[in-house]
Structure formats: structure tokens, C-alpha cells
Amino acid sequence: MAESRRGLLFGIAAYGLWGAFPLYFPLLQPSGPIEILAHRIFWSALAMALLVLLLRRRGALRDLLRDRRTTLLLLLAAATITANWGTYIYGVNSERVVETSLGYFINPLVTVLMGVVILGERLRPVQWAALGVGFVAVAVLTWDYGRPPWVALVLAFSFGTYGLAKKTASVGAVESLAFETAVIAPFAVAFLFWLGASGEAHFASEGAGHVLLLMSSGVVTAIPLLLFGGAATRLSMTSLGLLQYLAPVLQFALGITVLGEDMPPGRWIGFALVWLALTVFTWDALRERRRQFVLVSESAAV
DSSP, X not given: OHHHHHHHHHHHHHHXXXXXXXXXXXXXXXXXXXHHHHHXXXXXXXXXXXXXXXXXXXXXXXXXXXXXXXXXXXXXXXXHHHHHHHHHHHHHHTTOHHHHHHHHHHHHHHXXXXXXXXXXXOOOHHHHHHHHHHHHXXXXXXHHHTSOOHHHHHHHHHHHHHHHHHHHHTOOHHHHHHHHHHHHHHHHHHHHHHHHHTTOOOTTTSOHHHHHHHHTHHHHHHHHHHHHXXXXXXXXXXXXXXXXXXXXXXXXXXXXXXXXXXXXXXXXXXXXXXXXXXXXXXXXHHHHHHHHHHHHHHHXXX
């Protein structure tokens, strides 16, 4: 019981920190989104390298490099998480926090859709209904925005692809992120050098506070990951699945309150449809898990 309680606290802390990111990235301005992304990649690579050493995961990291299939999957993960991070930073720093929250709200639905299209999984009727409501929600939001909510869609599909690649690779969170950031770090460093040579860099031109904030992006990336790892080993997948909604809820709340983003009626309708789809989807998942538990218990009794 104590371990479950500790896992719950770790999970709340991890998703709470992710949910508070809209307050962090604006502090890194006047650096632009790509410069912030490059710094996040570089400092995250250093932070993850240190974690690999401290947690003695060098052997596990060497093992995953010996498997070509795993390496290719993690290269795909590196590309998609770069797209995800860059899009999120752009969304937050261009006052689209509500739209970024939408991306993580619809991510579970996108993950299910990818399971059908890519893995050939079969859905129950209720899951199809939830997906249908999700499509209607995106259509309503497209009408309201006057354009597709592309920031949300890129976030949802890039993170869905990232999750699929990581699940298929089936390696530890620390080792995989260490590999992913190490792979893209040279490109980030090259960009930062080019930016500095062109006189466009903001790293050293905004004072020591700005330098420390940019350097902190590595720690800011690593801490929620470690907390999530602690939660994942102590909580059921159902509990983790419910906790994942905490981050977009906090982002949405920050967007409409602290950051004062506009929410016209059409947007509220679109978000309400998304929440309805997620409610139906979650209810069905919990019902199916309960049914499977009963079947297993009856089989054990027999």
C-alpha cells in the first residue's frame, strides 16, 4: 500500500511538472523556439549521460546498441520526439497553450487509431464511437479556428508515433532517452554554433539568469521522466492511464486563466466533444479491464 501511495505521488508530480511547462518555456525568451529546442536537446543529452553513469546503465545502453532493430526504432523515436518538443515550444511561446493541451487530450484517441491502421488491432463498438466523436471534435475546432488545429495534431501524432516506437523497442526510459538525445545532440550543437557565428544567439547576451535558465532545460526534462519511471513501476496501467490527463488539464487551465487565451463558444463545444470522447473511451477501457479480471478470477477458481 505504501508503494502504491508513493507511486501515485510520483505520478502526480511527473504529470504536474509536465502540466506546468507553459509557465517555464516563456521564461527562455527572447531565444526563439528552435534555439530553445537546440538547448533543450543539448542539455538533456548531458543530463541523461550523467544519469546513465549514476544509475550504472552503461551496460544496458551498450546492449540496445547491439540490436539493429532496436536502434532503428529509437532513431525514429529521436526524430519524433524532436518534432514534438519543437512544436510544443513553438505552441507555448506563440500563445497557443490551449491548442497544445488539445494535442495531449486527443493523444489517447490518436494512439488507438494508429493501433488500428499500423498494427491491425480491432476495436470494440464503443471505441469506434469514441473515435467518431473525436473526429467530429476536430472538425468543429477546425471550423472555429478557421484552420486545422495543426499544433495539436502534430503534437498528438508525433507523440503517438514516439510511444509506438518506444513500446515496440521495449527498452528502459533512461537508456532510450539517453540514446535519443545523444543522436540528435550533434545537430543541436551545430545549429547553436551557426547561430552564434551569425550573431543571432541569445545564450550569452541576456545575462547570467538567461544562461542558467537555458542550462536548466536538461534537468527540467530529466526530473519528470525519473518521477514517471518511479510511478510506472508502482502503479497499474489503469492508474497511469488516468493520470495522463492531469498534464493537459493543467495546461488548459493555465491557458484560459493565467495566460488569458481566448475561448469562444465554438472552441468550448469542440473541447467538450473531445472530453466526451475521452470519457467514453476511458469508461470502456475500465469496463473491459474489469471484465478481464473477472474472467481470470473465474478461471483460477475452476
